[in-house]
Amino acid sequence: MARARQNRRAAPARRAEEAGGWKNARTWLAGIVSAVIVAAVGVVFTAWFNARGPETVDRISGEPAIKVGHVAVDYTAQDTALRTPVTDPADRAILLGSASGSRREEVLARHDRAPVEAAEVTVVLVGNRTSVRIIDIEPRVLDRKPTSDGALLIYTPAGEADTIGLSADLDTPAPRFTSTDDPGTAYFRKKQIDLKRDERVTLSMTVTGTAAYYAFDLLVTVLAQDRTEQVRIQGPAATPFRVTGVSRAYHAYYTASPLAGGGWRPVSRSDACATERKLAKAGEC
Numbered sequence: 001m002a003r004a005r006q007n008r009r010a011a012p013a014r015r016a017e018e019a020g021g022w023k024n025a026r027t028w029l030a031g032i033v034s035a036v037i038v039a040a041v042g043v044v045f046t047a048w049f050n051a052r053g054p055e056t057v058d059r060i061s062g063e064p065a066i067k068v069g070h071v072a073v074d075y076t077a078q079d080t081a082l083r084t085p086v087t088d089p090a091d092r093a094i095l096l097g098s099a100s101g102s103r104r105e106e107v108l109a110r111h112d113r114a115p116v117e118a119a120e121v122t123v124v125l126v127g128n129r130t131s132v133r134i135i136d137i138e139p140r141v142l143d144r145k146p147t148s149d150g151a152l153l154i155y156t157p158a159g160e161a162d163t164i165g166l167s168a169d170l171d172t173p174a175p176r177f178t179s180t181d182d183p184g185t186a187y188f189r190k191k192q193i194d195l196k197r198d199e200r201v202t203l204s205m206t207v208t209g210t211a212a213y214y215a216f217d218l219l220v221t222v223l224a225q226d227r228t229e230q231v232r233i234q235g236p237a238a239t240p241f242r243v244t245g246v247s248r249a250y251h252a253y254y255t256a257s258p259l260a261g262g263g264w265r266p267v268s269r270s271d272a273c274a275t276e277r278k279l280a281k282a283g284e285c
Contacts, residue, residue: 064231065132065224069200070124073235075113078120081244082150083112083213085251095254097263104263114148114213114242121205121218121241123233127195129224134193136221139168139175139207142240143215149247153254153264154272170209170216170243177205207243215240 086092091107093099125134166177166187176186193201207216217240218233235241253272254264 063128065127065129065222065229066134066195066220066231067126067128068123068231068233069126070122071233071236072122073115073241074120074122075115077155078118079116079155080108080113080153081116081148081247081250082108082153083114083148083244084150086111086151095264096266097257097259097261101262109237109239111150112148112242113153114244116152116244116246117208117210119207119209119241119243121203121207121235123203123205123218125193125195125201125203125220127197127199130197131224132195133223134188134195134201134220135223135228136188137177137203138219138221139170139177139216140219141170141175141214141216143213145213147247148213148244149250151252151254152247152250152272154267155256165204167206167208170207170214171211175207207241209243210245213242213244215242217241 086095086107091110094103094107097104166179167183168175168177177188178185179187182190195201217235220231220233222229222231253267253269255267255272257263257265
């Protein structure tokens with residue numbers, strides 16, 4: 001009898017101990033299961049992030065599918081025209097070579113310098129996705145005005161210029177880039193450019209315009225992860241590219257100065273006509 005009473009008294013304690021042990025076991029098991037789930041999720045997330053994560057982050061952050069690594073217009077081997085005359089004495093002194101080349105570039109930029117008849121543009125594009133395809137590049141006319149007549153800066157070539165791979169004529173109703181091998185067909189109608197992340201491509205383009213003064217930019221259409229995006233490319237200093245036809249008369253004419261400081265030397269119209277065939281073609285000489 002006494003032993004039965006002791007067993008009855010001990011039963012609740014044993015049940016409590018058993019319950020506590022099971023609770024501890026469940027907690028232990030739950031910890032293991034959670035660790036397994038976290039590990040599995042981590043593996044899945046890592047695999048997903050390595051495959052698609054950077055693309056998603058770039059899209060969320062607004063990063064474009066391609067980046068512009070470099071953009072330049074070659075003025076060194078090309079006649080250029082200024083939209084307005086250089087009349088300010090300080091600016092004129094800088095143009096003639098009294099200051100550094102960078103200050104002279106600033107003066108020319110303020111007077112809307114434009115290559116005459118053909119702008120030679122170099123653009124370096126950098127892939128910003130795992131896989132990117134450039135499916136089109138379109139020169140877009142932003143402004144069209146009469147040809148620039150502020151001043152003509154005449155370059156005397158020392159040799160033939162390098163061959164340019166792509167060209168577009170802004171005088172046409174819907175300008176498109178074509179190759180020198182097939183000038184009658186839009187280049188991107190037959191070909192595309194594929195880039196991987198951080199891969200670069202250098203595009204050398206000639207954009208012509210003889211009928212007017214044009215301000216333009218480049219609109220690049222790319223395909224990334226089955227989605228199309230468009231990236232706008234502007235000229236140096238985030239300003240439009242420019243090109244202008246030959247004017248029938250200019251307020252001033254300049255040729256490259258032979259002095260060590262560089263700059264430009266004013267010349268007469270007759271001297272300009274003697275060295276510049278474009279003037280004769282335009283009917284000025």
